[in-house]
Amino acid sequence: MNNLIYDTHENPRSIKEWVLYAVQMLMAVFVATILISNICGTPVDAGLLGACLGTLTYQLITKFKSPVFISNSGATVSAVIGALALGNAPNYFAVFIGGLIICAIYAIFAFVIKWRGIDAINKLFPPYVVGPITIVIGLNLAGFIPTYTGGSNIGLLVAIATMLVIALTSHYFKGFLKTIPFLIGLVFGFIVCLVLEVTGAAAFGIIDSLSSINGIFRLPDFTFLHWSVEGFTFKTLLDVLLLFAPVAICALCEHYSDHAVMSNIIGHDLTEDPGLHRTLLGDGVASAIGTIFGGQPNTSYGESTAMVGFSRVASVKVVSLAAIMMGLLAFIEPVQVFISAIPSCVFGGCAMILYGYIACSGIKTLMRNKVDLEDNKKLIIVSVILTVGVSGVFLFSQSFAGVSLAMVLGVLLNLILRNKKYEKDKN
Numbered sequence: 378m379n380n381l382i383y384d385t386h387e388n389p390r391s392i393k394e395w396v397l398y399a400v401q402m403l404m405a406v407f408v409a410t411i412l413i414s415n416i417c418g419t420p421v422d423a424g425l426l427g428a429c430l431g432t433l434t435y436q437l438i439t440k441f442k443s444p445v446f447i448s449n450s451g452a453t454v455s456a457v458i459g460a461l462a463l464g465n466a467p468n469y470f471a472v473f474i475g476g477l478i479i480c481a482i483y484a485i486f487a488f489v490i491k492w493r494g495i496d497a498i499n500k501l502f503p504p505y506v507v508g509p510i511t512i513v514i515g516l517n518l519a520g521f522i523p524t525y526t527g528g529s530n531i532g533l534l535v536a537i538a539t540m541l542v543i544a545l546t547s548h549y550f551k552g553f554l555k556t557i558p559f560l561i562g563l564v565f566g567f568i569v570c571l572v573l574e575v576t577g578a579a580a581f582g583i584i585d586s587l588s589s590i591n592g593i594f595r596l597p598d599f600t601f602l603h604w605s606v607e608g609f610t611f612k613t614l615l616d617v618l619l620l621f622a623p624v625a626i627c628a629l630c631e632h633y634s635d636h637a638v639m640s641n642i643i644g645h646d647l648t649e650d651p652g653l654h655r656t657l658l659g660d661g662v663a664s665a666i667g668t669i670f671g672g673q674p675n676t677s678y679g680e681s682t683a684m685v686g687f688s689r690v691a692s693v694k695v696v697s698l699a700a701i702m703m704g705l706l707a708f709i710e711p712v713q714v715f716i717s718a719i720p721s722c723v724f725g726g727c728a729m730i731l732y733g734y735i736a737c738s739g740i741k742t743l744m745r746n747k748v749d750l751e752d753n754k755k756l757i758i759v760s761v762i763l764t765v766g767v768s769g770v771f772l773f774s775q776s777f778a779g780v781s782l783a784m785v786l787g788v789l790l791n792l793i794l795r796n797k798k799y800e801k802d803k804n
Contacts, residue, residue, distance in 0.1 A: 383692040385444050385643060395698065398690045402446065402699035405684040408559040410448045410703070411716050412731065415724045416521070417457045418467065419672035421716045422597035422707045424449055427671030429704030431663030435675075436697055438659035439651045444691045445639060446681035446699065447663045449673035451735055452511070452628040453479070455518055455780065456620040457673060463616055464608040469600040469672050471613060475621035476668030482625045483661025491654040495633070504746035505755040506762070506787040507630045508739045510780060513766030514627060515736025517779055522732070525725030531579045532722035539566035539726025559727055566723030586718035595710040600672035621674075623784040628676045631738070632660050635677040642686045754794045762787045 389395045406428070414424035428448035435447045453475075460471040489497055526532035543562035547555065554561070573579040633648075636656055640647045647656060656677075664674035685691050706712050743759075750756045766783035 380689060381643060381691050382689045383695070385442060385645065385691050385693050387692055388694055389690075389692065395695070398688065398692070398695045399698040399702060401688060401690075402681060402684055402696060403702050404560065405680045406446050406448050406678050406699070407703065408563060408727075409451070409678065409680055409731075412559060412563075412724060412727050413449045413451055413454060414671070414673060415716075415719070415721070416525075416728060417454055417673065418461065419457070419469075419472075420598035420600060422595075422713045423599050424667075424671035424673050425707040426597050426599075426704050427667040427669070427673060428675060429700045429707070430670060431667045431675035432700035432703075433697060434666055435656075435659035435663045436693060436700075438662060439655050441693045441697070442651045443636070443639070443647050443656055443659075444643065444681070444685055444693050444696050445635065445647075445656070446678045446696055447660060447675045448678050449667060449671065450624075450628055450664075450676035451731060452514060452631060452676065453621070453624045453674045455514060456624045458521070459620045460617055461672075463613055465605055467603065467672075468605075468609075469668075470604040470606060470609060471617050472600070472672050472674075473604065473665075473668045474614065474617050476665040476674050478618055478621045479625040479628070479674050480661040480665040482622065483629060483657045483664070486629060487654040487657040487661070490657065491652070495648070495653060501788065501791075502626055502630065503791065504742050505748045505758055506784070506791055507627060508742035508746075508748065509759045509762040510623065510766070510784050510787065511627050511631075511739030511742060512736045513739075513762060513780055513783055514624065515732050515734070515739065516767050518728070518732040518735065522725050522728050525721045525728060527722060531573070532720075532725070535566055535569055535573075535720070535722045536726035536729065538569060539563070539723050540729040542566070543727065543730055559731075562727060563719060563723060566726055567719050570720045570723060581720040583718045583720065586714060590711055590714050592710055594708050595713060597670075597707045597713075599670055601669050619781040623780045626784065627780075628674075629657065630742070631679075632657060632677045635679055635682050638679075639682045639685065642682065643691045754790075754796060757794065758787050758790045761790060 383389060389398055410424060410428050411421050414421040431447040435445070456475055457472055460475050461467040461469070463471045486498060526536050539562045542565045543558045546558035546561045550558070570579070570581045571583050574581050574583050633653065636647045636653065660675070660677060664676065667673050667675035681696065748755055750759065762783045765786055766779055769779070770782070772782055
């Protein structure tokens with residue numbers, strides 16, 4: 378028995394509710410979508426449309442039974458940045474291949490889960506492998522923050538101020554405002570930068586950007602228009618595989634966690650109906666679509682899960698309407714120009730929390746699964762993943778470094794090292 382206002386199959390009773398609930402969901406996922414696009418340097422407008430099409434595709438594959446919003450993934454930021462830098466940058470074709478790799482991995486796992494159940498996956502990628510890998514992803518991303526602040530004291534101070542506003546909003550505000558701390562932080566940071574520019578204290582190019590608005594509608598900058606296969610070799614393909622395969626596994630585990638939490642909220646097990654195999658397949662196909670249009674793989678959004686829990690509105694059609702609204706925003710020029718005018722140092726303040734949040738989600742994976750680090754096998758695996766993951770060492774190619782190398786070593790150690798407790802029980 379749940380306490381939902383609207384269940385997954387129900388519709389709002391009035392136009393007012395349709396609009397307000399959809400806008401509320403849109404606001405919950407909008408900021409993270411533009412934030413991740415800006416951090417990766419991919420077109421925000423096309424990213425919005427990619428999230429729209431990704432969500433609708435996911436809903437079709439899951440038979441409109443899961444109220445989850447799909448948008449660009451924080452877990453794949455490092456892979457996207459790495460792929461864009463391969464060959465003739467920005468290499469959006471490499472990102473698209475990465476999206477296909479994610480889709481293929483998800484499809485394989487969906488087949489295995491349908492055939493053997495989720496336990497088959499947990500044995501290969503247990504929490505003491507996935508947890509530290511997620512921590513490594515967050516810590517490695519933190520190295521990009523100086524790029525956003527521009528190496529200036531003013532940029533860093535704006536980033537810190539933005540971060541403080543986000544932290545205070547998230548901690549002290551109540552109700553709906555508590556669910557949009559990043560939006561409030563972005564607006565605050567933008568206003569601070571605008572004041573600094575108007576007073577002549579700093580130059581961010583905001584006024585020049587805003588004065589470039591020429592109309593209302595404009596086609597998004599679709600990334601497939603920038604594809605080029607020139608210089609794309611087998612080595613490039615291997616580099617892309619090494620970049621995207623590890624983060625795909627982490628995103629997959631996050632997908633499972635998001636759907637488990639959503640299942641608890643709505644009182645209906647989504648891993649059974651429509652089934653984890655369908656949600657994974659929907660997410661994987663959505664990732665490929667996201668890389669075609671917006672240069673970003675997609676994934677299930679924890680923000681949408683939190684909003685369903687907060688609003689108690691689980692209507693799948695409301696989620697779909699929110700996705701359509703996001704897609705329409707991609708064609709509105711003033712929205713595109715305003716987003717592009719936000720200085721990078723403001724996004725740097727958001728990244729101070731977002732990247733740490735990714736790392737902390739790995740810690741929570743260890744805690745939630747009660748991983749015992751007194752167990753020698755688990756301690757060794759976690760230690761090796763953390764050390765190798767942040768060390769900067771690479772094997773053969775710089776693409777086989779960090780997350781990818783750490784994950785391979787973690788999986789190998791998990792297969793090689795036997796559980797002593799198991800041996801004792803067997804004897």
